Amino acid sequence: xxxxxxxxxxxxxxxxxxxxxxxxxxxxxxxxxxxxDALRLTLKVNPDTEIIEDAGFQTFGCGSAIxxxxxxxxxxxxxxxxxxxxxxxxxxxxxLEGLPPEKMHCSVxxxxxxxxxxxxxHGEEWSDDHEEGAxxxxxxxxxxxxxxxxxxxxxxxxxxxxxxxxxxxxxxASCHEGIEEILAKVLAEKGESFDPNxxxxxxxxxxxxxxxxxxxxxxxxxxxxxxxxxxxxxxPQLQMDKGDAELVDVIGDSVYLKMTGACSGCQMAAMTxxxxxQRITEELGQFxxxxxxxxxxxxxxxx
Amino acid sequence: MKGIYLDNNATTMVDPDxxxxxxxxFTEQFGNPSSMHAFGNKVGRALKQARQQxxxxxxxxxxxxxxxxxxxxxSDSTAILSALRAQPERNEIITTVVEHxxxxxxxxxxxxxxxxxxxxxxxxxxxxDLDEYKRLLSERVAVVSVMWANNETGxxxxxxEMAELASAAGVMFHTxxxxxxxxxxxxxxxxxxxxxxxxxxxxxxPKGIGVLYLRRGVRYRPLLRGGHQERxxxxxxxxxxxxxxxxxxxxxxxxxxxxxxxxxADMRDRLEQGILAAVPHSFVTGxxxxxxxxxxxxxxxxxxxxxxxxxxxKQGIAASSGSACTSGxxxxxxxxxxxxxxxxxxxxxxxxxxxxxxxxxxxxxxxEAVPPIMAQLRKLSPYWDENDPVEDPEKAFAPAxx
Ligand SMILES: Cc1ncc(COP(=O)(O)O)c(C=O)c1O
Numbered sequence: 119x120x121x122x123x124x125x126x127x128x129x130x131x132x133x134x135x136x137x138x139x140x141x142x143x144x145x146x147x148x149x150x151x152x153x154x155d156a157l158r159l160t161l162k163v164n165p166d167t168e169i170i171e172d173a174g175f176q177t178f179g180c181g182s183a184i185x186x187x188x189x190x191x192x193x194x195x196x197x198x199x200x201x202x203x204x205x206x207x208x209x210x211x212x213x214l215e216g217l218p219p220e221k222m223h224c225s226v227x228x229x230x231x232x233x234x235x236x237x238x239x240h241g242e243e244w245s246d247d248h249e250e251g252a253x254x255x256x257x258x259x260x261x262x263x264x265x266x267x268x269x270x271x272x273x274x275x276x277x278x279x280x281x282x283x284x285x286x287x288x289x290x291a292s293c294h295e296g297i298e299e300i301l302a303k304v305l306a307e308k309g310e311s312f313d314p315n316x317x318x319x320x321x322x323x324x325x326x327x328x329x330x331x332x333x334x335x336x337x338x339x340x341x342x343x344x345x346x347x348x349x350x351x352x353x354p355q356l357q358m359d360k361g362d363a364e365l366v367d368v369i370g371d372s373v374y375l376k377m378t379g380a381c382s383g384c385q386m387a388a389m390t391x392x393x394x395x396q397r398i399t400e401e402l403g404q405f406x407x408x409x410x411x412x413x414x415x416x417x418x419x420x421x
Numbered sequence: 422m423k424g425i426y427l428d429n430n431a432t433t434m435v436d437p438d439x440x441x442x443x444x445x446x447f448t449e450q451f452g453n454p455s456s457m458h459a460f461g462n463k464v465g466r467a468l469k470q471a472r473q474q475x476x477x478x479x480x481x482x483x484x485x486x487x488x489x490x491x492x493x494x495x496s497d498s499t500a501i502l503s504a505l506r507a508q509p510e511r512n513e514i515i516t517t518v519v520e521h522x523x524x525x526x527x528x529x530x531x532x533x534x535x536x537x538x539x540x541x542x543x544x545x546x547x548x549x550d551l552d553e554y555k556r557l558l559s560e561r562v563a564v565v566s567v568m569w570a571n572n573e574t575g576x577x578x579x580x581x582e583m584a585e586l587a588s589a590a591g592v593m594f595h596t597x598x599x600x601x602x603x604x605x606x607x608x609x610x611x612x613x614x615x616x617x618x619x620x621x622x623x624x625x626x627p628k629g630i631g632v633l634y635l636r637r638g639v640r641y642r643p644l645l646r647g648g649h650q651e652r653x654x655x656x657x658x659x660x661x662x663x664x665x666x667x668x669x670x671x672x673x674x675x676x677x678x679x680x681x682x683x684x685x686a687d688m689r690d691r692l693e694q695g696i697l698a699a700v701p702h703s704f705v706t707g708x709x710x711x712x713x714x715x716x717x718x719x720x721x722x723x724x725x726x727x728x729x730x731x732x733x734x735k736q737g738i739a740a741s742s743g744s745a746c747t748s749g750x751x752x753x754x755x756x757x758x759x760x761x762x763x764x765x766x767x768x769x770x771x772x773x774x775x776x777x778x779x780x781x782x783x784x785x786x787x788x789e790a791v792p793p794i795m796a797q798l799r800k801l802s803p804y805w806d807e808n809d810p811v812e813d814p815e816k817a818f819a820p821a822x823x
Contacts, residue, residue, distance in 0.1 A: 130731065136801050147803070147820040154725050154744050154753060154768040156820045158803040176803035178765070180727035180744065184801060 123215040129185035139174040146234030155179035159231040168199045182221040189213045190228040219259035254296045257289025269304045278318035288405035348401045366411040376411040424737040425783045430774035436625040443666035471668025478671040480608030488633045493599040493620030494523040496633040499644040500595040500616040504564035506642040511563035517541040518759040546708040547576040558590040565594045569601035573756040574707025575716025588613035603674035615639045626670035630663035686714035693717045695788030721769040723804040732794045743770040
């Protein structure tokens with residue numbers, strides 16, 4: 119059973135704005151029947167103000183598809199077309215207090231229906247540019263098509279590269295076999311073979327894609343605060359094992375911790391760091407390396 | 422509120438008698454059956470009894486043909502990998518497109534390792550084409566693995582006949598009988614089946630215990646090597662309490678075989694007829710003339726299975742669905758696709774699977790609860806208009822595909 123938020127359940131059991139709007143002057147039909155979701159969005163737009171006066175949905179889909187459709191119509195009613203187009207799929211997911219990673223595509227479908235309806239209003243044809251693949255990384259909801267395209271576009275060769283560019287594989291690591299398979303397939307097209315020991319790319323170029331993939335819009339200070347909150351939340355567990363951890367520095371995507379008490383030096387330290395790394399990575403939605411403070415670059419410790 | 426559990430093909434309640442039988446083996450009788458003292462001695466005897474109880478349910482010739490494993494999946498893997506390792510000169514496998522992932526996923530992986538796997542197709546009622554099968558049997562085939570009963574539709578495959586054909590061609594035959602054992606009477610000593618998989622939790626024993634039946638004389642290579650448990654064919658200290666539980670569950674299954682095939686079958690039929698009569702645009706999937714007595718798989722057109730399950734669950738009714746969404750995958754159930762059920766119906770397929778613990782009273786409640794749920798969801802569906810599907814549904818609503 120999915121772990122749906124109360125808001126998702128509420129919108130599923132009592133959907134708002136179900137059915138087609140009367141006197142609609144914009145319709146958006148999107149979806150993918152093979153994956154079991156399809157949505158028709160109808161809008162009544164005031165031709166003078168371009169304000170969406172009414173919105174309705176008809177959905178063939180699961181609980182979260184129906185809830186996402188309901189949320190979308192609630193969000194966009196009363197907005198101008200321009201403002202409505204600024205609504206992202208994350209906005210829909212946030213409105214519902216989150217969706218399981220496997221279900222994020224339901225919110226994407228909502229946004230696409232809106233784009234299609236607006237295009238229809240302007241007498242244009244909307245065509246979808248993104249193809250959906252099987253979900254590979256469950257921590258960050260990254261699908262096979264996105265990974266494959268990114269690997270191809272950036273000449274990626276290692277699992278670590280993929281984690282840097284797409285976040286896929288940067289969390290619990292269960293999907294590394296799947297990522298290796300994609301790498302092997304793309305490399306084979308170029309007559310190369312996948313080498314599990316290849317060195318990752320030295321530097322990550324900050325392309326618009328990597329920016330979009332990472333959690334941006336956070337200042338460095340905000341990031342450090344978030345990291346501290348995560349460490350605080352794990353502290354009681356560490357203290358139960360008679361240890362503790364202290365944040366020493368954050369450089370780029372490397373977080374340096376000083377492990378004290380029972381945690382320092384013991385063979386558990388590496389495991390603990392791995393666990394903390396996963397928590398921080400999940401929390402920030404960005405791949406983070408957690409290292410002991412002994413690994414701080416020399417200049418830093420001296421300076 | 423006590424729920425109505427109609428998801429027994431997923432897992433079953435452990436029979437209270439079974440629990441009572443196994444409990445002493447956690448505390449009073451905790452010994453290791455291999456030990457040379459009184460603590461282990463009684464446990465060894467209890468294991469022997471459990472082995473015979475399984476033997477009796479299967480109609481196996483010898484109790485030593487029963488190998489205890491950790492689950493149905495392990496039994497399937499052991500059987501197929503053993504056949505490949507024992508006959509390195511053979512590199513083909515025959516199976517079907519509708520197997521459980523325990524076989525299908527392993528087969529896909531073996532393909533990557535260079536084995537050739539033939540997947541037998543099914544028709545729109547989920548039936549195999551035996552001529553295709555006969556053509557594929559050859560001295561290159563290491564093993565045939567075909568399920569006895571399908572977990573989604575309950576459809577039975579003619580495994581007895583298929584085993585005869587394999588034997589005549591000199592090919593090993595394995596069947597995943599996880600769903601069939603306890604519901605279909607069997608007498609393995611009169612068949613040509615070489616290997617057969619059981620899973621305890623489908624017949625009122627605990628989860629995490631399974632059996633591989635291995636006909637005496639069939640060439641075999643263990644998956645787990647180590648100690649001499651299970652005569653060296655499956656190393657690892659025995660899961661004693663669960664083995665004893667499975668033995669008891671097999672004894673009870675034998676006693677209830679008749680009941681499953683009469684009373685449970687009647688409840689299933691009543692459920693199916695009641696729902697089909699009240700819900701338009703719904704139909705049974707699989708082969709209604711040849712299936713397990715406890716399973717009904719009904720496709721409800723133009724609505725999606727997970728949404729159906731959530732509304733059923735709200736009323737305390739448990740079932741399962743072949744929709745993509747319930748599994749988090751992009752495609753609806755491979756079984757529905759293999760039968761060429763259209764997407765608009767495959768996503769709305771719901772499996773009701775009964776057990777001897779259900780009552781006719783529960784069935785009547787479900788028959789009453791289902792129609793309004795379907796009507797409620799259809800009201801939201803772009804394929805539906807008031808009381809009927811829209812005219813020419815596939816054309817009236819043809820979304821831009823993502
Ligand atoms: C047909 C079939 N084979 C194999 C299995 C796997 O059994 P287990 O869960 O004991 O590994 C199942 C149950 O899920 C099944 O239905």
